[in-house]
Amino acid sequence: MKIDPKTQDKFFNILKAVVIPRPIAFVSSQSKDGVLNLAPFSFFNGVCYDPPTISVSIARFAGNKPKDSLVNIEETGEFVVNLVNQDIAQAMNKTAAEYPADVNEFEVAGLTPTASEIVAAPCVLESPVSLECKLIQVVPVNEGSSKECGLIIAEVVYCHINDDLFDGRYVDMKGLDVVGRLGGHEYCKVNDLFEMRLPIYKEE
């Protein structure tokens, strides 16, 4: 089958199913009036190591409603990316409904906000890793359309990681126990691991 994305109105189902598995940025942010917000975003990735930089793509609207996370990040320039392990996967999912801007999604999810070191937005206590981020740039994609996205590029300015997950050199990948996003309603458990060493090229 050959598909032109412009003529297949369910192409987003293909895109979400083939760009996999996606890490989930469980983003905590704060409005300028101090309302706490939590929401998951899986169009999330690393951008560069030094300074540590990540990207998260957030659609500007859900229907007619602006997505609160994007509004908060643009207004305050700060947020936290929390990782999602199996223990908090259900709680994460609860925050993905389109709640009004004045709803505190920590309460919806039954999760605990805990003070960050540098940014005003709190970390999620129950998350194994939290990355405090400062906004570098929002790159508008498809600007002016109802499908507009804001590609957020941000520097990681502080990291919280559970003591038992980092030995000073490597992260315990099995212990991290994160979940990944697939297509449809499916997720995967990132705990079935294998190793490959980088090959070394030697000139003959």
Ligand SMILES: Cc1cc2nc3c(=O)[nH]c(=O)nc-3n(C[C@H](O)[C@H](O)[C@H](O)COP(=O)(O)O)c2cc1C
């Ligand atoms: C696992 C998962 C991943 C998601 N990834 C994205 C994403 O990458 N970009 C996006 O705009 N929405 C994504 N969503 C939908 C948002 O989480 C949802 O629109 C949320 O209500 C936005 O909340 P807010 O208005 O508080 O920012 C995702 C939802 C789930 C459950």
